Amino acid sequence: MEIIIQPTVADAQQEAANILRRQIRDKPASVLGLATGSTPIGVYALLVAMHRRGELDFSRVSTFNLDEYVGLPPDHPCSYREFMRQHLFSHVNIASDRIHFPNGLAADIPAHCEEYEAAIARAGGIDLQLLGIGREGHIGFNEPSSSLASRTRIKTLTPQTLKDNADCFGGPDKVPHHVITMGVGTIMDARQCLLLATGEAKASVVAGMVEGPITADLPASILQLHPVCRLVIDEAAAAKLRRADYYRWVYANKPGWQRS
Numbered sequence: 001m002e003i004i005i006q007p008t009v010a011d012a013q014q015e016a017a018n019i020l021r022r023q024i025r026d027k028p029a030s031v032l033g034l035a036t037g038s039t040p041i042g043v044y045a046l047l048v049a050m051h052r053r054g055e056l057d058f059s060r061v062s063t064f065n066l067d068e069y070v071g072l073p074p075d076h077p078c079s080y081r082e083f084m085r086q087h088l089f090s091h092v093n094i095a096s097d098r099i100h101f102p103n104g105l106a107a108d109i110p111a112h113c114e115e116y117e118a119a120i121a122r123a124g125g126i127d128l129q130l131l132g133i134g135r136e137g138h139i140g141f142n143e144p145s146s147s148l149a150s151r152t153r154i155k156t157l158t159p160q161t162l163k164d165n166a167d168c169f170g171g172p173d174k175v176p177h178h179v180i181t182m183g184v185g186t187i188m189d190a191r192q193c194l195l196l197a198t199g200e201a202k203a204s205v206v207a208g209m210v211e212g213p214i215t216a217d218l219p220a221s222i223l224q225l226h227p228v229c230r231l232v233i234d235e236a237a238a239a240k241l242r243r244a245d246y247y248r249w250v251y252a253n254k255p256g257w258q259r260s
């Protein structure tokens with residue numbers, strides 16, 4: 001895993017946006033796996049700004065979002081489709097038929113989940129998967145105890161996640177308890193992963209993910225087995241890493257041709 005520690009949240013967001021820009025420039029028909037939550041909002045704003053400056057063309061890009069709430073219509077103000085429309089899709093030249101989400105209203109959820117996996121395969125697989133991390137170590141909505149080989153399926157949120165996602169709904173008791181999420185195995189199939197985490201509230205879980213054991217109790221720890229995974233964090237999220245100095249040294253001495 002490549003661990004990139006940036007001084008501030010803004011620097012970490014810029015680094016993540018630069019990695020995505022390089023991906024899209026290198027492969028204009030990239031298949032991106034996208035994430036929601038508060039962490040990537042700044043990255044999407046930077047991508048929109050790059051697009052407006054003429055630096056990024058989304059016309060051939062396809063996207064698959066990680067997850068969606070069960071029971072919410074796509075135009076619900078708290079749906080993840082609406083989140084992505086607001087922060088990215090309505091501002092760039094992406095084709096609407098290349099945007100994919102799990103359907104929270106699917107009548108047959110297992111069949112829909114199988115179809116989501118099939119659609120990813122038909123698109124050629126995910127080139128780069130953007131990820132956040134939950135306070136308890138989820139990626140997508142793969143909460144602790146998720147099978148590390150899981151595929152897209154329905155999951156039940158933890159009380160911590162209900163609390164963390166309560167704002168839009170007006171309280172944790174109003175957040176849907178169930179979601180459809182790509183599985184840990186689905187995420188691990190992406191050719192590259194890019195996990196962005198910022199702020200001191202993520203310091204413990206980041207340390208566990210990078211330097212702790214691989215365990216379903218902290219699903220993001222499976223990324224230790226991913227061959228091309230970059231973790232971009234600010235100093236606050238890096239505060240509990242034992243080998244932070246080594247990671248900084250590696251990044252400072254990275255060959256120029258490897259930079260985004």
Ligand code: PGA
Nearest residue numbers: 037038039040132133134
């Ligand atoms: P956050 O969520 O960006 O709102 O902290 C991250 C996640 O749940 O993956």
